[in-house]
Structures are given as C-alpha cells and as structure tokens.
Amino acid sequence: MTLDSQTPGPQEQVEYSSTVREASRPRDPRRSVPAALSLEGLAAVPGNRKVLVVDDEQDVRRVLAALLLDEGFEAHTAPGAEEALALIAQLEPAVVVSDLKMPDRDGLWLLEQVRDRFDDVEVILLTGYGQLETAVQALREGASDYLTKPVRLNQLSTAVARALLRRQLLLENRAYQRGLEAMVQAKTKELAAAYERISETYNLTLEALVTALDARECETSNHSQRVVRTTLAIAQRMGVPEAAMDDIARGALLHDIGKIGVPDGVLLKPGRLDEAEWEEMRKHPDIGARILSGIAFLEPAAAIVLAHQERWDGSGYPKGLAGEAIPLGARIFAVADALDAITSDRPYRRGRDLAYARAEIGRFGGTQFDPEVVEAFLSISDEEWDAIRAEAAPYTALP
Ligand SMILES: [Fe+2]
Known part of the structure; x- marks a missing residue:
C-alpha cells in the first residue's frame, strides 16, 4: 500500500x-x-x-x-x-x-x-x-x-x-x-515585590522604634539585633519552619517594646527596685502586647512579647504559664536573652565568656528554660556563635 x-x-x-x-x-x-x-x-x-x-x-x-x-x-x-x-x-x-x-x-x-x-x-x-x-x-x-x-x-x-x-x-x-495565565503570573510577581518592599519598610520602622527604646534604656549597643540573631540561630537548630521565622524575629526584636510605658524613675533607676517598682516593671509584657494588638501582621509577635518573661516551670510573669503553654518563640527568646545578658558588659560588671554562659544556661534547663531549647543552644559550637554575633550589625549600619 x-x-x-x-x-x-x-x-x-x-x-x-x-x-x-x-x-x-x-x-x-x-x-x-x-x-x-x-x-x-x-x-x-x-x-x-x-x-x-x-x-x-x-x-x-x-x-x-x-x-x-x-x-x-x-x-x-x-x-x-x-x-x-x-x-x-x-x-x-x-x-x-x-x-x-x-x-x-x-x-x-x-x-x-x-x-x-x-x-x-x-x-x-x-x-x-x-x-x-x-x-x-x-x-x-x-x-x-x-x-x-x-x-x-x-x-x-x-x-x-x-x-x-x-x-x-x-x-x-x-x-x-x-494570556490570562501570563497576566496572573506578572501580577503575582508585582504583588510579591510590593509585599517585599512593604515588609522591608515595616522591619526598618520596627528596628528604628527598638533603637529608640534601647537608647532610652541605655542598653548596650545593638542588644536587640543580637538577641534576634541568637533567637533565630537556636530556632534554626531546632528545625523551626522557615515560615515562622519572621514572626519569631519580630517577637524577639519587640520583646521589651512595653517598657515605653514604664516610668523613667523605675526603668532607669540605678539601684535595686522595691516591690512597688517591680510591680510597675512587670507590666511591660502586657503593655507591649497591647501596643501591638490590632496590627494583624504583628499578632504572632505580640504573643511572644506577652510571654517573653514566662519561665518553663511556671515561675515567670505576667501569667505564670508553664511548659508548652508558653509560645515556642518566647521559650527560645528566653535562652537568647539570657545569653546576651550574661555575655554583655554592664556598668557594674564585665560580660562573662561563652563557656560560663553555657554552664549557667545549662544549669537552668528544665526549670527556667525549655530543656529542648537549651539542648539546641548547647549544640551550637563556639565558632558558630562567633559568626552569629559578628553578623549582628550595629544600628548605625542600618540603611
Ligand atoms: Fe523584658
């Protein structure tokens, strides 16, 4: 054929x-x-x-x-x-x-x-x-x-x-x-870029706010930035999903935002606080969460702000939450904040070294701190900590 x-x-x-x-x-x-x-x-x-x-x-x-x-x-x-x-x-x-x-x-x-x-x-x-x-x-x-x-x-x-x-x-x-698919793709790209710009602007605004707060409290330079990076490093080691990282970072950055509402006489008092002054001071997580309430994209961060002074064994404040009732971001932040407090210079003492901080934090795993967070913290090597801390740029370097 x-x-x-x-x-x-x-x-x-x-x-x-x-x-x-x-x-x-x-x-x-x-x-x-x-x-x-x-x-x-x-x-x-x-x-x-x-x-x-x-x-x-x-x-x-x-x-x-x-x-x-x-x-x-x-x-x-x-x-x-x-x-x-x-x-x-x-x-x-x-x-x-x-x-x-x-x-x-x-x-x-x-x-x-x-x-x-x-x-x-x-x-x-x-x-x-x-x-x-x-x-x-x-x-x-x-x-x-x-x-x-x-x-x-x-x-x-x-x-x-x-x-x-x-x-x-x-x-x-x-x-x-x-044609429609191409248009949707182009619009999605535009939206993502706009979101990225807005998100960057938000972050810079929040950082500026926190810089002002740190300055008022005469905090050591770039304290908040260091705590953010430390918190994220531990969160990463624990395998926290990437999608939750932004919220955890914002929670750590804004943790003390409520100190805006604490009077200078209490916040800046050089000596020990009396009971009434402590009561004022202990209001700052509540004040912070209230400041952030109603801002939808900061809601998860607000939960960390509210719980950042809680302790694993329930002895913290403002609610006395214990264990996993405390948001994970706040549990991680607590260890990061302790590390920063131990290793930073204070007017009345020099900062201690990392080995001391490890021993000290390790000792409070299971009481003050979530033991799993402590375990993740202890698994990060000295070299890794050096790199993490070197990354924390001072505020003056921000655009
Ligand atoms: Fe605080």
Missing part, C-alpha cells in the same frame, strides 16, 4: 459519481449552514483549511477530496490510519475525515492516536450502516462528529465547517487562557 498524500489530479475527476456533480453546482443559499459556520469566514483563519481524508477505498478518498476541493479546502488523502498519522505530523491538517472501518488500524485507533499526539486536530469519522454505537463511542472519545456513508455534499461541508469552528474556538480559548 502506497502513501497517498497527493490531492487528486484532474485525471482522477472522471471517477466522480453523481455526488461530484452535486459538488460542482452553484451553492444553494438556503443550505442549512448557520451564518456562524460560513466557510468564507473560516477561510480567513490561517492554516485551518487543510483536511486529510482517510479511507481504504480509493474511490471514496477521491470523491471526498474532490468535494472538499470544490468547497475551497486543501484536501489530502491517505489510504490507512498509520499512513494518516505520518501525514498529520507532516501536513498539520486542521481536520481529519476518516473511515471508521479499515482493514489494518481502524478509525478509532487513529482517533486515539490523534487525541494523544495532536491536540488541535479535529477528527470526523465516517460510519457505515449499523455502526451507530461505535460512532457514539467515537464522540465520547473526542471525535468532532460522525457522518454516515454515503456522504452527501452538504453534510460533509457542514461537518468540516463545524469542526473548523470548534477548533478555532479551542485555539482562541487556549490563547486567551495563556
């Missing part, structure tokens, strides 16, 4: 039957092709006029191809399904009109192959008498239409026009969808 890819030449037209004569008659304007399916309109769409006729009977191929040529289509023919498949890849037709019953591979096999490999080729199947069930199955499997043999001119051209229209709509739909 030879590949029959040529459109019929003039010499083949002598074989045409009465149907062919019908094809050469002037087109009847009352034909029942809806206006939307007008072939003239469809002819304007580039590359959509190639139709491949597949039939094992040469006469049928020639007749159908001639009918299609008469209607202004570019007709090609193939004698079997496998030859058709090779031709489809080569010619990229818009529509395949294939016989259902052929000696080797049949029309359903061809339909399946086309649906798998060419998603913009429409398939119309030609069925003989008594093959209606198979035709219905073909429609279910993605055929555009089916025609019953013998095929009449207007049936063929209407079916092809309908298949072309369907294909055109599918292509337009796909292009529209691609």
Whole structure:
C-alpha cells in the first residue's frame, strides 16, 4: 500500500459519481449552514483549511477530496490510519475525515492516536450502516462528529465547517487562557515585590522604634539585633519552619517594646527596685502586647512579647504559664536573652565568656528554660556563635 498524500489530479475527476456533480453546482443559499459556520469566514483563519481524508477505498478518498476541493479546502488523502498519522505530523491538517472501518488500524485507533499526539486536530469519522454505537463511542472519545456513508455534499461541508469552528474556538480559548495565565503570573510577581518592599519598610520602622527604646534604656549597643540573631540561630537548630521565622524575629526584636510605658524613675533607676517598682516593671509584657494588638501582621509577635518573661516551670510573669503553654518563640527568646545578658558588659560588671554562659544556661534547663531549647543552644559550637554575633550589625549600619 502506497502513501497517498497527493490531492487528486484532474485525471482522477472522471471517477466522480453523481455526488461530484452535486459538488460542482452553484451553492444553494438556503443550505442549512448557520451564518456562524460560513466557510468564507473560516477561510480567513490561517492554516485551518487543510483536511486529510482517510479511507481504504480509493474511490471514496477521491470523491471526498474532490468535494472538499470544490468547497475551497486543501484536501489530502491517505489510504490507512498509520499512513494518516505520518501525514498529520507532516501536513498539520486542521481536520481529519476518516473511515471508521479499515482493514489494518481502524478509525478509532487513529482517533486515539490523534487525541494523544495532536491536540488541535479535529477528527470526523465516517460510519457505515449499523455502526451507530461505535460512532457514539467515537464522540465520547473526542471525535468532532460522525457522518454516515454515503456522504452527501452538504453534510460533509457542514461537518468540516463545524469542526473548523470548534477548533478555532479551542485555539482562541487556549490563547486567551495563556494570556490570562501570563497576566496572573506578572501580577503575582508585582504583588510579591510590593509585599517585599512593604515588609522591608515595616522591619526598618520596627528596628528604628527598638533603637529608640534601647537608647532610652541605655542598653548596650545593638542588644536587640543580637538577641534576634541568637533567637533565630537556636530556632534554626531546632528545625523551626522557615515560615515562622519572621514572626519569631519580630517577637524577639519587640520583646521589651512595653517598657515605653514604664516610668523613667523605675526603668532607669540605678539601684535595686522595691516591690512597688517591680510591680510597675512587670507590666511591660502586657503593655507591649497591647501596643501591638490590632496590627494583624504583628499578632504572632505580640504573643511572644506577652510571654517573653514566662519561665518553663511556671515561675515567670505576667501569667505564670508553664511548659508548652508558653509560645515556642518566647521559650527560645528566653535562652537568647539570657545569653546576651550574661555575655554583655554592664556598668557594674564585665560580660562573662561563652563557656560560663553555657554552664549557667545549662544549669537552668528544665526549670527556667525549655530543656529542648537549651539542648539546641548547647549544640551550637563556639565558632558558630562567633559568626552569629559578628553578623549582628550595629544600628548605625542600618540603611
Ligand atoms: Fe523584658
């Protein structure tokens, strides 16, 4: 069997039957092709006029191809399904009109192959008498239409026009969808960039606020930044998910924000605080959480601020929470803050070294501190701590 890819030449037209004569008659304007399916309109769409006729009977191929040529289509023919498949890849037709019953591979096999490999080729199947069930199955499997043999001119051209229209709509739909997807992607990118800028602005604002607070309290330089980095280093060692890191960092940064509400006479008092003064001082977690309440993106940080003076054994304040009732971020912060307090210089004493801090914090694991946090803290080497502390840039270095 030879590949029959040529459109019929003039010499083949002598074989045409009465149907062919019908094809050469002037087109009847009352034909029942809806206006939307007008072939003239469809002819304007580039590359959509190639139709491949597949039939094992040469006469049928020639007749159908001639009918299609008469209607202004570019007709090609193939004698079997496998030859058709090779031709489809080569010619990229818009529509395949294939016989259902052929000696080797049949029309359903061809339909399946086309649906798998060419998603913009429409398939119309030609069925003989008594093959209606198979035709219905073909429609279910993605055929555009089916025609019953013998095929009449207007049936063929209407079916092809309908298949072309369907294909055109599918292509337009796909292009529209691609355009939409690209637009959504671009907008998502813009939004992410805007979010990033806003988030950066927020962070700088919060850092400025905390700098002012540290300055008022005459805190050692970049105390808050160091505590943030230490808190994050321990959180990372504990495997805290990346998504929770921002909240933990903000909680650690803002932990003492409530000291804004503590009077200078108490906050800056050089000597020991009396009981009434301690009572004032112990209000700062509550004040801090209240300052941050109502700011949606700071809610998780506010929970850490509220709980940053709680202790694992329940002896902390303001609520006396114990164990895992204390937010994890606050439990981690407590160890980071203790490390900073032990190792920083104070007006009345020099800061102690890391080994001392390790021993001291280790001693309070299970009482003041969450033992798991202490374990993670102790697993961080001296070299790692040097690197973490060196990263904590002073406030003056902030943009
Ligand atoms: Fe505090």
